[in-house]
Amino acid sequence: MTRRWLEVRTCRGGDRGGVTVFVAICVVALIGIIGVAVDGGGKMRATERADHIAGEAARAAGQAIDPGKAVTGQGIVVDAQNASAAAQAYLRSVGAAGTVSVAGSGRSLTVTVTTSYDTKFLSVVGIGSLPVTGHGKATLLHGVTAPDEGN
Numbered sequence: 001m002t003r004r005w006l007e008v009r010t011c012r013g014g015d016r017g018g019v020t021v022f023v024a025i026c027v028v029a030l031i032g033i034i035g036v037a038v039d040g041g042g043k044m045r046a047t048e049r050a051d052h053i054a055g056e057a058a059r060a061a062g063q064a065i066d067p068g069k070a071v072t073g074q075g076i077v078v079d080a081q082n083a084s085a086a087a088q089a090y091l092r093s094v095g096a097a098g099t100v101s102v103a104g105s106g107r108s109l110t111v112t113v114t115t116s117y118d119t120k121f122l123s124v125v126g127i128g129s130l131p132v133t134g135h136g137k138a139t140l141l142h143g144v145t146a147p148d149e150g151n
Helices: 002-014 018-062 067-072 080-093
Strands: 097-103 108-118 129-139
Touching: 018 080, 018 097, 018 108, 018 129, 080 097, 080 108
Parallel strands: none
Antiparallel strands: 097 108, 108 129
């Protein structure tokens, strides 16, 4: 009889705390999933903001046309130096950093904004920030008419 009592007691004691370990593992995994979702969404919002800033900087640069060529009718093109300065001024005004390039004989402007997103949850595992890049492009059009709107 003593032997059977020992076997039953051993079986009951062997499972003690098994649910606690399972719950702890599940909670850690759930916090990890929530962290990836929060930081992933944060990075997406930061990328959208960088794209918006780059687009606005490209528009600001597009306003810096070369007045000499515009007045004489040679064409509407940007003065590369003034366009770059206008885009950089806009970037500074919103606290961003980026690069400006002029192509297509002064008719196309591209702005690239680089920044980072400071993580909320992933910093626990050593990922303190994620790189973010935004792109904006402006193309100067001259002499293009809008499609006929039914008139």
